[in-house]
Amino acid sequence: MAKTTYQELFLFAAKAGSLEGYLYERTEVEPLANWVDNIDKMYQALSPEVKREVDPVLTPVLERILAHEARVLETDLKDKLEQILLAARKAT
Numbered sequence: 001m002a003k004t005t006y007q008e009l010f011l012f013a014a015k016a017g018s019l020e021g022y023l024y025e026r027t028e029v030e031p032l033a034n035w036v037d038n039i040d041k042m043y044q045a046l047s048p049e050v051k052r053e054v055d056p057v058l059t060p061v062l063e064r065i066l067a068h069e070a071r072v073l074e075t076d077l078k079d080k081l082e083q084i085l086l087a088a089r090k091a092t
Contacts, residue, residue, distance in 0.1 A: 006053040014061060036077045043084050055088040062088065 046054065062085040066078065073081070 007057045010054045059088045
C-alpha cells in the first residue's frame with residue numbers, strides 16, 4: 001500500500017471517529033483512561049511499516065491534544081500520550 005494511502009486512511013478514520021464521538025449521545029461516558037489505553041494498545045500493535053507511514057500525521061494530532069487538553073488530562077494519561085508522541089517522532 002502506498003504511503004499516502006495509510007496517511008489518508010488514518011486521517012479519514014480520525015475525522016469519522018471524531019464526528020461519531022460528537023454526534024453519539026451516551027447515557028454513560030467511558031472513562032478517558034480507557035480511550036487512551038485503547039489508543040496506546042492499538043498504536044503498539046501497528047507494524048513498524050505502518051507506524052513509519054502514519055506517524056507524520058499522528059504526531060500533529062497528539063501535539064494538539066496535549067497542547068489543548070492538558071487541563072483535562074490526568075498526569076498518567078498525559079504521560080501515556082507523550083510516550084506515544086515520542087515514539088511517533090522517532091520514526092519520522
